[in-house]
Amino acid sequence: MADDDTLSVTFAALSDPTRRAILARLRQGEATVGELAAPHAMSLPAISRHLKVLERAGLVSKGREAQWRPCRLDAAPLREVDEWLRGYRAFYENRIDRLAAQLADEEES
Amino acid sequence: MADDDTLSVTFAALSDPTRRAILARLRQGEATVGELAAPHAMSLPAISRHLKVLERAGLVSKGREAQWRPCRLDAAPLREVDEWLRGYRAFYENRIDRLAAQLADEEES
DNA sequence: CGGTTAATTGATGATTTGGTTAAGTACAGC
DNA sequence: GCTGTACTTAACCAAATCATCAATTAACCG
Numbered sequence: 001m002a003d004d005d006t007l008s009v010t011f012a013a014l015s016d017p018t019r020r021a022i023l024a025r026l027r028q029g030e031a032t033v034g035e036l037a038a039p040h041a042m043s044l045p046a047i048s049r050h051l052k053v054l055e056r057a058g059l060v061s062k063g064r065e066a067q068w069r070p071c072r073l074d075a076a077p078l079r080e081v082d083e084w085l086r087g088y089r090a091f092y093e094n095r096i097d098r099l100a101a102q103l104a105d106e107e108e109s
Numbered sequence: 110m111a112d113d114d115t116l117s118v119t120f121a122a123l124s125d126p127t128r129r130a131i132l133a134r135l136r137q138g139e140a141t142v143g144e145l146a147a148p149h150a151m152s153l154p155a156i157s158r159h160l161k162v163l164e165r166a167g168l169v170s171k172g173r174e175a176q177w178r179p180c181r182l183d184a185a186p187l188r189e190v191d192e193w194l195r196g197y198r199a200f201y202e203n204r205i206d207r208l209a210a211q212l213a214d215e216e217e218s
Numbered sequence: 219c220g221g222t223t224a225a226t227t228g229a230t231g232a233t234t235t236g237g238t239t240a241a242g243t244a245c246a247g248c
Numbered sequence: 249g250c251t252g253t254a255c256t257t258a259a260c261c262a263a264a265t266c267a268t269c270a271a272t273t274a275a276c277c278g
Contacts, residue, residue: 003126
């Protein structure tokens, strides 16, 4: 990861497929740590730590209900990712259109 | 990083501010390794490695022109990020609108 | 109280990351 | 061919990451 700026922490949190799977699961609603761990061939402590990474990135928040820690998605940091991405959108959108336009230009000359 | 799926590699590459700065610089057009290194208080080898990370992620490609390696932005992987993000857009967009709606509901009841 | 369940924390270890300096490669030009 | 410029690779080191199992905390329940 290296730095602690929001974007770096967010991207780092998203760079692990297990963590992205957890986020995907949380779109369907709250889930306990155990429920989140179930689909993964991984120990519970490992999932607990992945959740801590997501929490530190502000992507997940945990409640306390008896001995359960219901987790829920907190997507706000993704908006920053979206805004960052916006600065690059022109470079990857309509790629085919722009390629076609370029080819047309070449043909004209 | 951990895994080698495209999205993981891309997010990992983006999780470093130096690398994001390099991408930002490349939006303005091609640049040599030395030119990319100049703004950073960091040795040239360090930048060279950052570039290799970006290359492996498919975000940058290098040419060869005499002893220079002109680098250019290759934004295609960012489209995948955009697509991934799309699945979460509903959770972070119109946050204020949805909050207002929720408050209105509460007031009604 | 004692036992079970849910989850976190500690200790450990392998691997990766991100930086350094020093040496090596490749090309340009005198 | 020699020298300087551009960049990469090698060797090394410190710190972070990601997993493990074992121990701990905390709450419920009979």
